[in-house]
Every structure is written in C-alpha cells, then in structure tokens.
Amino acid sequence: MTQPKPKIVFFDIDETLYINRGEQRVPESAKTALRALKQKGIMTAIATGRTIAVLPEKILAVIEECGIDMIVSINGQYVSYRDKMLAAFPVDxxxxxxxxxxxxxxxxxxxxxxxxxxxxxxxxxxxxxxxxxxxxxxxxxxxxxxxxxxxxxxxxxxxxxxxxxxxxxxxxxxxxxxxxxxxxxxQASGSKARGIEAALSKLGLQMSDAMAFGDGPNDMEMLQEVGFGVAMGNAVPELKAVADYVCPAIDDDGIYRGLVDLGVIDAGIV
Missing domain, CATH: 3.30.1240.10 (Hypothetical Protein, Haloacid Dehalogenase-like Hydrolase; Chain: A; domain 2)
Structure with a gap:
C-alpha cells in the first residue's frame, strides 16, 4: 500500500467525525488529529450531506477550534472555503x-x-x-x-x-x-467528489492531493476519486470494499489511529 501524502484531508460528519448517538460528540482524539494535520501544514475539510445551516453546534465549535478550511456541503452541491462560496450546483x-x-x-x-x-x-x-x-x-x-x-x-x-x-x-x-x-x-452528476474536484481546481490542487474519511453510501464516489480513501471501521460494507484503507471505528479513535497508522501524523498523547 502506497503511503498517502495528502495536502488536504476531508471528513464526513455523521458517524465519521461526529458520533450522532447518545451523547453526540466529536471524539477528543479526532480533534487531536485535526490539530496535528494543521501543524503539518495539511488543510482540513468537512464533506457532508448536511447543509451548512444544519451543522451540529459541536461541529461548528470544532471548525472554529481546529481551523477547518473548507466545507463541502449538501453532498458536494455547495462548497465554502474560509466562509466564502467556492463552488455551487443548484438544481434548475x-x-x-x-x-x-x-x-x-x-x-x-x-x-x-x-x-x-x-x-x-x-x-x-x-x-x-x-x-x-x-x-x-x-x-x-x-x-x-x-x-x-x-x-x-x-x-x-x-x-x-x-x-x-x-x-x-x-x-x-x-x-x-x-x-x-x-x-x-x-442531480445525476452530483456527489461529494464533484464538489471536492471543483473546489480543489480553484485552489490549484488535484484530486490526487486529497485524502478522505467516510462511512456511508454517499461517500462512495469521494473515497474512489480522491488520492486515498479511508473507510471507518463502522462504515457500510460496500464502502469498505472500495476504500484504500479501513481504519478503526469512530468509537475507537478511528480517525486519529488511522492517520497515525498511515504515517500522515505522528503518534502522541490523545
């Protein structure tokens, strides 16, 4: 397996970055991972089916706290970069x-x-x-x-x-x-991957520069088309089948452990 060297890493929200059950939280280890990526000069981004207007408060706090650069929302149909619209694909x-x-x-x-x-x-x-x-x-x-x-x-x-x-x-x-x-x-051509590609092209980046984490069916194109796709341990089987790597589940510090195991960030205190 080729070790990924991303310039930007995308994270789905529900059951990837955000436990949307019971207490509803972002694991502390995931926040540690986001900060570690930033320290290495790697951009961080959200890629979600949600619209920006209904992002959970705890995700909004993490975006602010960890300096997340980009939000690919509505399954790639509306992309914002540092609070400015970067790409949009409205329906007729x-x-x-x-x-x-x-x-x-x-x-x-x-x-x-x-x-x-x-x-x-x-x-x-x-x-x-x-x-x-x-x-x-x-x-x-x-x-x-x-x-x-x-x-x-x-x-x-x-x-x-x-x-x-x-x-x-x-x-x-x-x-x-x-x-x-x-x-x-x-839309027939709509996907998180389309939104990511449109946004990256405006930033002078390629899909090969990107890495992505996801767990659901709407993450399929994203994981297949970025340079390196990671499925969560709790992901649906069909997503695991197309992923380059399967990390531990969200409840088991999956994002942090996956990034460390892949050599993208260094191990440290969680």
Whole structure:
C-alpha cells in the first residue's frame, strides 16, 4: 500500500467525525488529529450531506477550534472555503417546482435542501422518523424553493413504496437511501467528489492531493476519486470494499489511529 501524502484531508460528519448517538460528540482524539494535520501544514475539510445551516453546534465549535478550511456541503452541491462560496450546483428551478408539485399531488412528504436551511413539505411519520434520527433542525415551508436556490431534495418513503414513488422522481437523478424512511435525491452528476474536484481546481490542487474519511453510501464516489480513501471501521460494507484503507471505528479513535497508522501524523498523547 502506497503511503498517502495528502495536502488536504476531508471528513464526513455523521458517524465519521461526529458520533450522532447518545451523547453526540466529536471524539477528543479526532480533534487531536485535526490539530496535528494543521501543524503539518495539511488543510482540513468537512464533506457532508448536511447543509451548512444544519451543522451540529459541536461541529461548528470544532471548525472554529481546529481551523477547518473548507466545507463541502449538501453532498458536494455547495462548497465554502474560509466562509466564502467556492463552488455551487443548484438544481434548475423549474425542475424543482414540477417535482414538488407532483409529490404534493400524491401526498409524498419531502424537503428542500438550501444553503439557508432544510425546508419540509407535507410532514408525516416517514419524515419524522428520518429527521429525528439525525436530529436535523428544519422549517416547514412549501414555498422555500421560490426564494432560495435548491441544491438537493429529500423524499420520505420506505422501500416498500418504491413502485408508487419512483415513477414520480426524475429519471437519471441519483437516489441515495440514508434511512429506512428517506432518500437523498441528487442531480445525476452530483456527489461529494464533484464538489471536492471543483473546489480543489480553484485552489490549484488535484484530486490526487486529497485524502478522505467516510462511512456511508454517499461517500462512495469521494473515497474512489480522491488520492486515498479511508473507510471507518463502522462504515457500510460496500464502502469498505472500495476504500484504500479501513481504519478503526469512530468509537475507537478511528480517525486519529488511522492517520497515525498511515504515517500522515505522528503518534502522541490523545
């Protein structure tokens, strides 16, 4: 295995950098790792499915405390670098209007994901279960797409409802199931990898300069396309299968131990 020598390292949030269960926290060892990367002159970045407006308070504190440089949000659809927009890929407004109209007509709960927040339409037991699982703050607003650029949509339904819901969704768009009651609906070309590549090109960097840590299905393209992809020990099996390396689980100081084992940072007191 070639030892990675990244110039920038990307971290997914939920169950990679942030334990979103029980006490909900960023492991102290992960903070140590972030500081160690900065000390070595390696940039640090977030790469998440969340929009910036619904980042957990503890993640916002870590961004400030550890000097995280970049946030790749909404599965790569909106990228900010040191608080300034670097790349953005909004969905066509007419497409959004037509889709929400169709979903409302069939009483399918869904939500708009904008830079400004998460806005729900037609809440039900499916949306409640999914949004509660990640403790996602949201506002009920069926007209949000008229005021804000929409970068992604969430549609709330189970796999048992596929026959009823799938014909309503745009052909060719990506469907990524992140909860038994919810999917991310992305543009066909949308991914964390696209957002990362667009941002790095503006900074004069290549994908080969990047390293990334993730745990879920929406991290697949990111881990495959960066120079070195790391799956958490708690990652889904299909992500581990494409990763260059599998580090210990988040609960077992995975980020810190992975970076030390790979020689990216030096071992020290956690």
């Amino acid at each position: 407004k007419q497409k959004v209007a037509e889709l929400t109209g169709s979903l409302k007509a069939h009483q399918i709960a869904h939500a708009f994901v904008a830079r400004e927040g998460l806005f729900t339409v037609l809440e039900d037991e499916h949306s409640a279960a999914a949004l509660e699982a990640l403790k996602l703050p949201y506002t009920q607003d069926s007209a949000a797409h008229e005021r804000y650029d929409i970068y992604q949509m969430l549609v709330f339904y189970t796999e048992a409802q596929n026959d009823a819901v799938l014909p309503l969704l745009p052909q060719g768009d990506q469907i990524i199931r992140w909860h038994p009651h919810a999917i991310d609906l992305l």
